[in-house]
Amino acid sequence: MNAVLTGVHHLKLWVSDLERSRSWYERVLGLEHHISFEDDDGVIRGMSFTVPGADFQIALRENQAxxxxxxxxxxxxxxxxxxGLDAWVARLDAQGVPHGPIFRASAGHALGxxxxxxxxxxxxxxxEDLHAAQVDAEGVYRSAPPAREPAPGPDPT
Incomplete structure (x- = not known):
């Protein structure tokens, strides 16, 4: 038997107000409520959501600190x-969610x-083409091409 990872099960985010965050994540990202979790005191402080079109869940856990x-x-x-990034800009704009511009990232393009x-x-x-063009032979991502030595020329003196 091999010890291998097979994917992402869930991502957990700590939130200060579970109901406010639930509403926001359902409205903005289209998450779908899957299950709620009660603490020992009977208060729901955690929820899990499915991500339509993806094979993982996002969990929210209320903890203000x-x-x-x-x-x-x-x-x-x-x-x-x-x-899809262009469509997300339109969706976020329609919902009044402030966002940054689409930018070139280390292995593609992103929006925050x-x-x-x-x-x-x-x-x-x-x-992948953009990513491959920016990774050197040692596997290090370079945001700009490495500086090159000037070509040898005649000695100005």
């Missing part, structure tokens, strides 16, 4: 197509916006 600690974090990226707690969400459109 951890949600504050993750503010401005970029914990995950959701995969889309390059054309934040959830109600300030957690950064990235939508990522992979582009």
């Amino acid at each position: 951890l949600a504050r600690a993750l503010r401005d974090a970029d914990p995950f990226a959701l995969q889309v197509t390059r054309d 916006f934040t959830d109600p707690d300030g957690v950064q969400i990235r939508l990522y459109a992979p582009d």
Whole structure:
């Protein structure tokens, strides 16, 4: 038997207000509620959602301290197509969700916006050709081509 990973089961995000975040994630990303989790005191502080078209779930867990600690974090990226990024810009605009521009990323193109707690969400459109052109022989991503030595020329002195 091999010890191998077979995929992503779920991503968990810490939120400060579970109901507010549930509403936002269902409305903005189209997530579908799957199951709720009660704590020992009988209060629901966790929910899991299916991601339509994907083979993993996103879980929300209410914890105000951890949600504050993750503010401005970029914990995950959701995969889309390059054309899909343009459709997401239109969707976010229609919903009044502020977002940045589509930008060239390390292995494709991306778009960023934040959830109600300030957690950064990235939508990522992979582009293998772009990625391959920016990875050197040692497998290091280079955002710009390496500096080259000037070609030898006549000695100016």
